[in-house]
Amino acid sequence: MKQKNISLSYGGxxxxxxxxxxxSKGKSVPQSEYIGKGLYWGGDFSVVKDQLATGExxxxxxxxxxxxxxxxxxxxxxxxxxxxxxxxxxxTKTIMNRNHTDLWRESxxxxxxKYSLWAEFPDDPLLN
Numbered sequence: 001m002k003q004k005n006i007s008l009s010y011g012g013x014x015x016x017x018x019x020x021x022x023x024s025k026g027k028s029v030p031q032s033e034y035i036g037k038g039l040y041w042g043g044d045f046s047v048v049k050d051q052l053a054t055g056e057x058x059x060x061x062x063x064x065x066x067x068x069x070x071x072x073x074x075x076x077x078x079x080x081x082x083x084x085x086x087x088x089x090x091x092t093k094t095i096m097n098r099n100h101t102d103l104w105r106e107s108x109x110x111x112x113x114k115y116s117l118w119a120e121f122p123d124d125p126l127l128n
Contacts (some may be wrong), residue, residue, distance in 0.1 A: 009066030
C-alpha cells in the first residue's frame with residue numbers, strides 16, 4: 001500500500017492495544033454502525049485497508065483511535081447531570097479535521113460565552 005498521511009488519536013485507556021475507527025463512508029464499509037451526523041463506527045477492516053490503498057477513502061474521511069473511553073451503565077449520564085462534561089453539537093467537519101491538535105480549543109470557542117474563556121486557558125497554567 002502506498003504510504004498515506006493518516007493520524008492516530010488516543011481514544012482512551014480501555015483496550016489501548018486495539019485500533020478503532022470512525023469514518024464518513026457509510027455502508028461502503030460493510031458492518032459499519034451509523035453513529036450520527038453522517039459518521040460511522042468501525043466496519044470490515046480489510047475493506048478499509050483496500051479502500052485506503054485505492055484512494056476510495058481519503059485520510060480526511062477516516063479517523064483512527066488507539067483504545068477508547070468507557071463507562072458503566074448510567075455512569076456517563078450521571079456525570080453529565082453533575083456538569084462533569086460539556087455536551088455540544090460539533091460539526092462533522094470539525095470532528096473529521098485531520099489537524100485535530102486544536103479540536104478541544106476550537107470546539108470550546110465555537111460554544112461562545114464562558115467556554116471561549118476556557119479555550120484560552122493555557123495548557124500548563126504554571127507557565128502562565
